[in-house]
Amino acid sequence: MSRGPSLALALALVAGCGVVDPSAERALPPVVVRPLAPGEPALVIGVVGDTGTGRADQYEVAEAMARRVEREPWAFAVFLGDNFYMDGVASVDDPQWQTKFEDVYAAPSLRDLPCYAVLGNHDHQGNVQAQVDYSARSARWRMPATHYAFEERLSDGTLVGFFMLDTTVLNPDTAQGQAHRAWLAEQLAASQADWKVVCGHHPVYATCRKRPNHRTRMAAFLEQTLIDGGVDLYLGGHDHVLELSPSIEGVRYVTSGAGAGSDKAYPIEWSEAAEYVATGGGFVVLRVTREDLVIEFVRLAGETQYACTLRKDAR
Secondary structure, X not given: OOOOOOHHHHHHHHHOOOOOOHHHOOOOOOOOOOOOOOOOOOEXXXXXOOOOOOOHHHHHHHXXXXXXXXXXXXXXEEEOOOOOOOOOOOOOOOOHHHHHHHOOOOOOXXXXXXXXXXXXXXXXXXXXXHHHHHHHOOOOEEOOOOOEEEEEEOOOOXXXXXXXXXXXXXXXXXXXXXXXXXXXXXXXXXXXXOEEEEEOOOOOEOOHHHOHHXXXXXXXXXXXXXXXXXXXXXXXXXXXXXXXXXXXXXXXXXXXXXXXXXXOOOOOOOOOOOOEEEOXXXXXXXXXXXXXXXXXXXXXXXXXXXXXXXXXXXX
């Protein structure tokens, strides 16, 4: 079957007529996820990005997240930036904290869930320090600094490292960008984690916007640092889609930027650069064990539409 868009899809892209979901244009294989062995330790988390509209679509994605957590509890969630559209927050007292975060993720299964967040470009339009400072006010909002790292250890000793970037400042032409990349390289080199997951707002690879070779501006600046640091997975948002790119020198690239539903979803198409891509709202679930790391792409019905498994022995 051809991976190119159908005639109808091509015409829709030319006409710019609303949301097109490429996942409806190609038959997807059955979802196969290895069941956990009895008593097998696992870290399960949710990953969502580009959430902060406060509109009905954001609530719809949050409801799907809540249903998923009721079925399979998460240790925490990762928010991949653009937490507050269009211009960030003004202060820790900004009413947007309620209308675009606290009230949205208020279901019983979500209200006590820790949420580790990074900054997006829209967050930089406001008071960045307020998003850091809100960590002291909220029991679940976690942003100790504009960039930071933390680890989670499973009961069998498996160590999972998370490295949280502020990709808006990752500019190769600035001292701040160079220093931020150096910080990441140092953190990765020092880490003894069995699995290394880097989280940032901007994607490294993406099929949106007809990017040449599907590489973003960050690829040339950041990619080698990820490879040299032994990173297993890079999680980004910014593009309002769900996407999985093929492994490149041991690093998988995932986009989870559909946290506000179909709002401003970008026209995209199947290509060899995208193993999976979809618009219209959703999130990603990660399940990490000593043996493997499972990536599930979940749509608004709360069901996994596509899944991929990374294995340590296959790296």
